[in-house]
Amino acid sequence: MEAKLLSASSPPSFVVHMGTKFSRSSFVLTSLTREFPVFKLHCSAGLSKKAKKRVDASENLTLKSVRCSLIRQEDSIIFSLLERAQYCYNENTYDPEAFSMDGFHGSLVGRYTSSDEHPFFPDDLPNHVLPHLENPQVLHPIADTININPKVWQMYFKNIIPKLAKEGDDGNCRSTAICDTMCLQALSKRIHYGKYVAECKYRASPDDYEAAIREQVLFMSCIQIKPVAGYGLMINNLQDRDRLMSLLTYPLVEESVKKRVEMKTMTYGQVVKDDAFKDEEGDSVYKIKPSLVADIYGDWIMPLTKEVQVEYLLRRLDLDGSQGN
Amino acid sequence: MEAKLLSASSPPSFVVHMGTKFSRSSFVLTSLTREFPVFKLHCSAGLSKKAKKRVDASENLTLKSVRCSLIRQEDSIIFSLLERAQYCYNENTYDPEAFSMDGFHGSLVGRYTSSDEHPFFPDDLPNHVLPHLENPQVLHPIADTININPKVWQMYFKNIIPKLAKEGDDGNCRSTAICDTMCLQALSKRIHYGKYVAECKYRASPDDYEAAIREQVLFMSCIQIKPVAGYGLMINNLQDRDRLMSLLTYPLVEESVKKRVEMKTMTYGQVVKDDAFKDEEGDSVYKIKPSLVADIYGDWIMPLTKEVQVEYLLRRLDLDGSQGN
Numbered sequence: 001m002e003a004k005l006l007s008a009s010s011p012p013s014f015v016v017h018m019g020t021k022f023s024r025s026s027f028v029l030t031s032l033t034r035e036f037p038v039f040k041l042h043c044s045a046g047l048s049k050k051a052k053k054r055v056d057a058s059e060n061l062t063l064k065s066v067r068c069s070l071i072r073q074e075d076s077i078i079f080s081l082l083e084r085a086q087y088c089y090n091e092n093t094y095d096p097e098a099f100s101m102d103g104f105h106g107s108l109v110g111r112y113t114s115s116d117e118h119p120f121f122p123d124d125l126p127n128h129v130l131p132h133l134e135n136p137q138v139l140h141p142i143a144d145t146i147n148i149n150p151k152v153w154q155m156y157f158k159n160i161i162p163k164l165a166k167e168g169d170d171g172n173c174r175s176t177a178i179c180d181t182m183c184l185q186a187l188s189k190r191i192h193y194g195k196y197v198a199e200c201k202y203r204a205s206p207d208d209y210e211a212a213i214r215e216q217v218l219f220m221s222c223i224q225i226k227p228v229a230g231y232g233l234m235i236n237n238l239q240d241r242d243r244l245m246s247l248l249t250y251p252l253v254e255e256s257v258k259k260r261v262e263m264k265t266m267t268y269g270q271v272v273k274d275d276a277f278k279d280e281e282g283d284s285v286y287k288i289k290p291s292l293v294a295d296i297y298g299d300w301i302m303p304l305t306k307e308v309q310v311e312y313l314l315r316r317l318d319l320d321g322s323q324g325n
Numbered sequence: 326m327e328a329k330l331l332s333a334s335s336p337p338s339f340v341v342h343m344g345t346k347f348s349r350s351s352f353v354l355t356s357l358t359r360e361f362p363v364f365k366l367h368c369s370a371g372l373s374k375k376a377k378k379r380v381d382a383s384e385n386l387t388l389k390s391v392r393c394s395l396i397r398q399e400d401s402i403i404f405s406l407l408e409r410a411q412y413c414y415n416e417n418t419y420d421p422e423a424f425s426m427d428g429f430h431g432s433l434v435g436r437y438t439s440s441d442e443h444p445f446f447p448d449d450l451p452n453h454v455l456p457h458l459e460n461p462q463v464l465h466p467i468a469d470t471i472n473i474n475p476k477v478w479q480m481y482f483k484n485i486i487p488k489l490a491k492e493g494d495d496g497n498c499r500s501t502a503i504c505d506t507m508c509l510q511a512l513s514k515r516i517h518y519g520k521y522v523a524e525c526k527y528r529a530s531p532d533d534y535e536a537a538i539r540e541q542v543l544f545m546s547c548i549q550i551k552p553v554a555g556y557g558l559m560i561n562n563l564q565d566r567d568r569l570m571s572l573l574t575y576p577l578v579e580e581s582v583k584k585r586v587e588m589k590t591m592t593y594g595q596v597v598k599d600d601a602f603k604d605e606e607g608d609s610v611y612k613i614k615p616s617l618v619a620d621i622y623g624d625w626i627m628p629l630t631k632e633v634q635v636e637y638l639l640r641r642l643d644l645d646g647s648q649g650n
Binding site for chain 1: 402404417487495504507521593
């Protein structure tokens with residue numbers, strides 16, 4: 001088994017290790033390349049002699065370590081149930097006939113076929129088996145060309161993981177890879193939601209945005225910068241001359257988001273004891289540093305979301321007969 | 326896209342719909358059969374004419390609905406980061422050489438190859454590509470034959486989902502299937518951890534358990550019941566005559582687990598507002614009914630865990646040269 005029994009017995013803490021303490025030769029990342037693919041399934045190649053020996057770290061099985069693991073699993077169960085509870089029953093999910101196909105029966109999950117999902121490995125996707133969603137298209141079709149997941153990937157492994165995960169190895173590499181995948185999916189979705197934010201803002205004040213877009217495009221053509229997916233940061237660095245970015249930036253709103261996210265992290269990240277509600281607030285113990293997620297929002301998530309908004313708006317005026325409004 | 330914009334705009338609530346309100350013809354479940362496989366990937370069959378038309382429900386895009394979705398996504402991001410934070414950095418996860426194989430490079434996730442993971446579709450697993458974990462085996466080898474996931478599946482779809490999910494369809498069938506998968510994995514892991522609980526208890530008082538096991542096996546042979554994986558409930562029903570089950574049952578501990586789980590659900594499931602910490606406790610709004618998870622633990626998770634413990638212990642004395650102690 002994976003070494004969860006041992007890892008679960010380590011006490012929760014909000015003391016996090018900084019990236020500078022990490023030795024990670026594989027972290028030479030560029031914005032358009034990805035390091036260490038998280039996982040690949042269905043590979044049938046044979047093991048080579050280079051494969052490292054893997055040790056079952058749970059040899060010292062104790063009732064205490066099992067209990068710690070069971071208590072930690074309560075949180076995972078609650079988190080997963082809370083995630084499920086945000087959706088309706090959705091009978092089609094379970095209806096073998098809902099998306100039935102010749103030669104196949106069963107409900108299907110089709111990731112990356114909807115416009116709020118963005119693949120990290122777009123060249124390595126399975127064939128689509130779900131019927132495509134019906135129009136109307138709510139975003140300008142150019143939205144489909146914007147995918148800054150290389151930056152999301154880099155941000156996560158280079159800037160978040162070193163602050164989030166303790167240094168070392170507890171043997172849970174499978175669970176680690178699955179958690180990484182869930183984190184990357186959630187971060188990527190949030191950041192690319194900038195397309196919808198931008199479309200809403202554009203529709204609210206089309207005149208202001210059209211003027212700003214034309215000014216920005218003109219400025220970029222003068223300095224010979226062309227908008228290319230994944231290079232929005234170059235635009236971001238020109239913010240002082242960027243009317244478009246200034247239209248999209250609301251410092252007070254961003255501060256309130258950071259404040260709310262920190263409060264949520266304090267709430268969801270606290271270690272609940274049997275007598276939790278009798279403790280004073282000062283006694284709270286947190287699984288991660290409460291300000292960590294707020295910092296991630298302020299330093300990465302919101303700037304990258306605005307980068308997506310800029311990239312979308314810069315091409316929002318491209319002529320296309322099928323655009324949303 | 327999936328209809329998250331609409332669904333996210335619905336207010337959180339702990340009012341849940343009861344299963345009796347559901348019309349679900351596909352819910353004729355037996356303990357050893359599974360209804361509606363959650364999803365199958367990599368199917369290349371063509372769509373038939375029976376496929377239902379799928380509608381993009383996000384047509385009425387509004388900034389409010391986008392904002393609601395972004396706020397809800399904060400929770401998903403925090404939950405996923407909290408899950409990741411329980412593990413160390415685990416460099417092997419990202420080391421292309423860690424589990425390298427001839428003709429393949431890249432880190433791998435191998436589900437259901439460790440003894441704390443149990444497949445729901447054991448006949449439909451990909452080939453193992455990870456090196457097998459090294460001994461020592463901490464459980465009696467008979468543990469590998471115990472898998473009550475058919476009951477976990479039935480419990481989840483028949484007893485949990487009707488109380489957890491609102492009736493109706495918000496169009497998010499892909500996200501629903503993925504959330505169901507995460508819930509089933511978490512529940513299955515917790516319930517099958519009974520094997521480790523039982524092994525710990527056995528090692529703590531081998532004489533008491535050996536006597537109880539022999540008495541139970543003798544009793545079952547007298548009434549011609551043989552222990553078969555998945556049929557533990559039959560044993561459970563005989564609890565009044567079951568010394569083994571009574572050895573495993575601690576009513577006070579079970580009550581404290583339910584109490585702790587309810588407190589955790591109140592904490593993790595509360596809707597955090599910007600002024601959350603200024604509110605009185607009475608003003609809290611919960612995403613799900615706080616007592617729901619406690620009831621699930623009391624009615625299903627703990628009984629099924631004890632069922633796993635009984636099934637394990639009934640065969641704990643089987644002769645096997647490689648057993649744990």
